[in-house]
C-alpha cells in the first residue's frame with residue numbers, strides 16, 4: 001500500500017534523495033570510505049561543506065554581506081544564542097507572539113534579558129497576525145516566526161521594520177522568495193523543508209558580528225563560527241550530507257520559485273476542500289495569514305475527528321494528527337510533499353465526508 005507522508009517534522013524526504021544517499025553512504029565519491037568515518041578536515045568533506053554553503057547561497061539568492069552557518073542544537077539552540085549574542089544589559093528585544101514556537105523563543109529570551117511584546121496573539125488563540133506593527137526604534141532586535149508549524153499561520157510577507165529583524169524560518173525556509181533587505185538573521189532546523197534533523201542553517205548579516213558578546217563560551221558565539229566557516233568543531237556531517245542531496249534535488253525541481261508555486265498549489269487544494277465542505281471541515285485562521293506549509297483543520301466533534309484520523313491512517317496517510325497541545329488535524333506540505341499526495345488527501349477528505357452523509 002502506498003504511504004502518504006504528511007509529517008510535521010521530521011518530515012518527508014524525496015525518494016530520489018534516499019536513492020543517492022544509499023549509493024554514497026558506504027563509498028563516498030569513490031574513496032572507499034563513508035563520509036561518516038573521515039575527518040571533517042579532509043579535502044573530501046571540505047569540498048562537500050563548501051558545496052552546501054554555495055548551494056544555499058545560490059538557492060536563497062543571498063547577498064555577499066550575509067554569512068551562512070551550519071550548526072548543531074536545532075532551531076531551539078537559536079532561541080538562546082540570539083539573545084546571548086545580541087541582547088545586552090540595559091537593552092530590550094521585541095518578540096511577536098504569533099504562535100507556539102514564537103512563545104518558546106520568547107521564553108528563552110526572557111531568561112537572558114529584557115523583552116517586550118508589540119503583538120500578543122495569545123489573546124485570540126493564535127488565529128491572526130497584525131497588518132502593521134509598531135516597534136521601539138531603540139530595541140536590540142525584533143524576533144518573529146515566519147511560519148507557525150503548530151498553529152497553522154504564516155506571515156504573508158515579512159513586516160517592514162526599522163530595527164534588525166530576526167526570523168525563525170524552520171518550517172518555511174526555501175518555500176518562497178525572501179527579501180534579504182528586510183532580514184538581518186534567519187534560522188531553520190533542516191528537518192522540515194531541507195533535509196533531516198541534526199543541522200540548523202543560520203544566516204546572518206556580517207555587520208551583526210561586532211555586536212556578539214565576547215564573554216560567551218566558544219560554541220555559543222556566532223563570531224567563532226563565522227570566522228571558522230562553521231568548522232569550529234566537528235559539524236553534523238551526516239545531516240549535512242543529506243542536506244547537500246536535498247538542496248541538489250530542490251535545484252533540479254526549479255529552485256525556490258518552483259517550490260513556491262507548488263506550495264501555493266498544494267495549500268490551495270486543501271483550503272478549497274475545507275472551505276467548500278459546508279462546515280464539515282473548518283479552519284479558523286484569518287484567511288490572509290493561513291499557512292501554506294501546515295494546513296490545520298477541525299471536524300465537527302471529537303468522535304468524527306477520531307474516526308477521520310483512524311480511517312485516514314488505515315488508507316496510508318501518515319502524520320495527520322494535530323500537535324498534541326492542540327488536537328485537530330494537520331497536513332504538513334513541505335517541499336518534498338508532492339501534488340499527487342495532496343490530491344489523494346483531497347479525495348480522501350471528500351469521500352470521508354460523503355460516507356458520513358456530510
Ligand SMILES: *Cc1c(COP(=O)(O)O)cnc(C)c1O
Nearest residue numbers: 074075076101149168170171189
Ligand atoms: C520545528 C520547529 C522548531 C524546533 O526545531 P528543533 O530543530 O527541533 O529545535 C522551532 N521553530 C519552528 C517554527 C519549528 O517548526
